[in-house]
Amino acid sequence: MFETGLLRGKRILVTGGGSGLGAAMGRRFLALGAELVICGRKLDRLEATASEMRAQSSGKVTTIACDVRDGVAVDEMMDATWREAPLDILVNNAAATFIAQSEHLSFRAADAVLAPTLHGAMYCTLAAGKRWIDGRHNGVVLSILSTSTITGRAFTVPSAMAKSAVLAMTKSLAVEWGPKGIRTVAIAPGPFPTAGASGQLRPVGRDEGWSARNPMGRTGEHSELADLASFLVSDRAGYINGEMVVIDGGAHLRSSGAEDLLRWTDAQWAEQRAARSKG
Numbered sequence: 001m002f003e004t005g006l007l008r009g010k011r012i013l014v015t016g017g018g019s020g021l022g023a024a025m026g027r028r029f030l031a032l033g034a035e036l037v038i039c040g041r042k043l044d045r046l047e048a049t050a051s052e053m054r055a056q057s058s059g060k061v062t063t064i065a066c067d068v069r070d071g072v073a074v075d076e077m078m079d080a081t082w083r084e085a086p087l088d089i090l091v092n093n094a095a096a097t098f099i100a101q102s103e104h105l106s107f108r109a110a111d112a113v114l115a116p117t118l119h120g121a122m123y124c125t126l127a128a129g130k131r132w133i134d135g136r137h138n139g140v141v142l143s144i145l146s147t148s149t150i151t152g153r154a155f156t157v158p159s160a161m162a163k164s165a166v167l168a169m170t171k172s173l174a175v176e177w178g179p180k181g182i183r184t185v186a187i188a189p190g191p192f193p194t195a196g197a198s199g200q201l202r203p204v205g206r207d208e209g210w211s212a213r214n215p216m217g218r219t220g221e222h223s224e225l226a227d228l229a230s231f232l233v234s235d236r237a238g239y240i241n242g243e244m245v246v247i248d249g250g251a252h253l254r255s256s257g258a259e260d261l262l263r264w265t266d267a268q269w270a271e272q273r274a275a276r277s278k279g
């Protein structure tokens with residue numbers, strides 16, 4: 001689909017790049033000639049993913065254990081990365097969510113979602129941006145958001161809030177940092193099955209008909225998201241700034257995706273709270 005070497009010479013950090021959509025984007029970036037850095041909390045999973053990537057590509061992959069909720073750790077990660085060479089592209093992909101009735105959310109539960117999804121994206125963006133500006137180096141920030149930024153989404157309110165805030169960051173910095181050579185862009189994926197998202201959002205007992213009700217009759221392919229991300233971070237998208245591109249088969253035009261949960265009984269919610277999965 002793309003010219004060979006579209007991302008040659010680009011150094012890209014994908015947060016949460018050890019699993020799911022982050023790993024899918026990373027693989028595509030490598031295949032297009034980029035050098036990849038992936039971070040997450042679980043070093044063993046990052047290493048396993050990096051080994052697979054190295055077996056498939058001759059591109060360089062580096063792993064860094066970093067909890068993006070911790071600003072000091074984010075600064076240390078950026079220092080370690082920059083010691084080798086400046087990054088060219090940051091992908092804010094790390095996030096957390098779970099379904100819950102909002103009246104049952106403790107403050108700690110709200111923070112468990114807001115901290116990685118909102119604060120993590122902000123810390124990584126600030127840490128990369130200040131280094132780009134200090135070094136007069138151009139940069140791109142791609143943030144992976146959600147169609148909840150358009151529709152809102154019942155039962156995942158902290159996630160909808162965090163993603164909406166990162167969209168506001170994307171639009172605001174497009175104006176503030178555009179003149180400094182930094183583009184900020186975003187993608188709002190619809191349903192793309194991953195172990196993380198399914199574990200948190202699609203417990204047994206949830207409506208199974210949602211995929212068929214997508215206007216395209218299916219969920220997204222990871223390669224479709226990876227292709228869009230590759231274009232948006234590439235120089236070919238150099239005039240796209242402050243924009244969020246939706247890739248969901250048209251699903252959000254029909255539903256926010258949470259309506260089936262309005263029909264859940266208190267007993268189902270109690271069961272969900274008891275059985276909650278940890279990422």
Ligand SMILES: CCCCCCCCC/C=C/C(=O)SCCNC(=O)CCNC(=O)[C@H](O)C(C)(C)COP(=O)(O)OP(=O)(O)OC[C@H]1O[C@@H](n2cnc3c(N)ncnc32)[C@H](O)[C@@H]1OP(=O)(O)O
Nearest residue numbers: 096097098106108109112146190196197251257276278279
């Ligand atoms: C059209 C269609 C489009 C549909 C398109 C769908 C779009 C979806 C958009 C977004 C998708 C994603 O983000 S998908 C990505 C999903 N991946 C992940 O979530 C992976 C990362 N997850 C995690 O790290 C964890 O699972 C996380 C949720 C943060 C909790 O881990 P932590 O260690 O931080 O937290 P803990 O110490 O266990 O708990 C902290 C507090 O949170 C509470 N808590 C934790 N899990 C809870 C749960 N399931 N339900 C209630 N409360 C919970 C605990 O009770 C604690 O509160 P107290 O009891 O008060 O102490």
Ligand SMILES: NC(=O)C1=CN([C@@H]2O[C@H](COP(=O)(O)OP(=O)(O)OC[C@H]3O[C@@H](n4cnc5c(N)ncnc54)[C@H](OP(=O)(O)O)[C@@H]3O)[C@@H](O)[C@H]2O)C=CC1
Nearest residue numbers: 016019020021040041042067068094095191192194196197
């Ligand atoms: N799959 C889908 O249908 C959709 C996904 N999205 C978005 O796509 C992105 C990827 O999700 P997906 O691949 O599905 O799910 P995953 O659970 O696989 O991805 C989440 C990643 O974030 C990392 N992460 C979580 N918390 C932290 C933290 N505190 N510090 C560093 N890394 C962290 C995890 O690694 P670790 O646990 O090692 O820290 C993991 O690699 C997310 O932003 C999600 O909101 C949006 C809409 C739909």
